[in-house]
Amino acid sequence: MISNKLCEFCNKSIDDLYLITLTCGFVVCYDHIVDSIDFFMCHEHLINKNTCFSMKKNRNKIEEINRLSQIKLYQTKLNEIKEIKNDPKYYVNEFVSSLMNKIDVRREQIKLDLNLSVDKAFDDFYDQADCIKDNYEKFLELKLKDLDFSKLEKILDIKEVQIVEQNQLNPFLNLIEKIKNIDFENSKFKLNFSSGDFGKIINIINVTKLTTSLALSQLEKTSKSCPFAIKFISELPSGEIVNVSCLKRDNVSIWNYETDTYIQLEGHKTDVFYTTVTSNGLILSISSDAEVILWENDKVKNSFKIFSITYYMIKCDFSRLVLYDTSFNISVFDLTTGITIKDFRAHESPVISSLYLTENEYITSHEDKTIRLWNLESCLNIKTYTEKSRVFSMCKLNNREIVLGTENGELVRLNLISFKKIQTAKVSQSAIEFIHYVEENKFICLIQKHLKLWFNLDGTFRVLSRKKFDNVQDVLSLRNGKLLVLDNSLKATIWK
Incomplete structure (x- = not known):
């Protein structure tokens, strides 16, 4: 009873x-x-x-x-x-047909994106060619003024001819030869559209950010701001910001800061505590009743339940969801089906930070100061490195290395092949609270209220730009070179 x-x-x-x-x-x-x-x-x-x-x-x-x-x-x-x-055939066909349609749409979109990219690149080439033309015209005019043809034509002495030829005529003819041979340094324009190369092109179109314009010292605070309910902020390919509504916490909120408008995604029955945007532009959200929803074009694409919501770390990418729970298990879910792909016992020490590196490679840092590389396919901890202090943050540096931020204020460069430290730089007296990947060999981190953009040059960490912020919980480098700053009250503000 x-x-x-x-x-x-x-x-x-x-x-x-x-x-x-x-x-x-x-x-x-x-x-x-x-x-x-x-x-x-x-x-x-x-x-x-x-x-x-x-x-x-x-x-x-x-x-x-x-x-x-x-x-x-x-x-x-x-x-x-x-x-x-x-009717299993109908079930499979329903999803595959949808995929076929998306492939057609994506093909046309990529054609358009590539055409626009090619046009822009060659417009830049034309501009450079015009600059070269102007420079050579001015230089040529100056050189011609130096040549007094009335005197040069009267020279008959062989020795004097040789001197004039060496000092005046040959340098001028060499200049003419340079003009004749103006070309690209690399005149090979062949691009092998193998599946790998084509995938890289798609990736560039979708996720490349204009990070070269991110000069932190020149950023100024704008009036564009929005209060959010959780600390997880992410950006859609369209440039809109994804988080959770403060007014209705079971809604996923999409903020367009350019127009200051909002879209609310309704579907969860309880409060949403986690959101992110996947590498293919879908929104993923998890609510307190352990429901996961995958959104596409503001509509529910898929939903499923996970075992509980008590997790140290949640990571999502490569159409997979990786969870490291408080019972020290790692679970991997397929986002398209909601099926548990892997579920295995992991290291029994609380997780501080993590990095989903590739589809089958997952890195975690723990309270016991170890950093562990997991193979999600074999369900094994394949490499372990122990640091002097706890690692609070980490991000990808390039395809061979990652960078770690420690509680003692050190930046550590870790080789992924040997899984050994290859560089340490003491940059702060306090913990490095977060590190975010910007582009290859560039990352941004918060050090004692100073936000710094770093560049790894020839094995040395160099600061490219910096700016002081008194109230920062996290930042997001946006695609258009702007910066979103999330303060401790979870208010997001755009800087440009």
């Missing part, structure tokens, strides 16, 4: 199974703890989910709640598979 009791927070009658005892003795609904990390019953105790769930009174309940959740998810999957069983 189901035993109902009252929650001491909302006074709702609920099955005793879903009533959790707090460390201070109050009994509240399970959902209140899942949705909050703040004290809401007692001002003397900050709620720690792991501590609450590990209490003897709650342990069996949490295990049963998780068991029922998994069974419910299991039944949902069974029902979905039963529907597919009725």
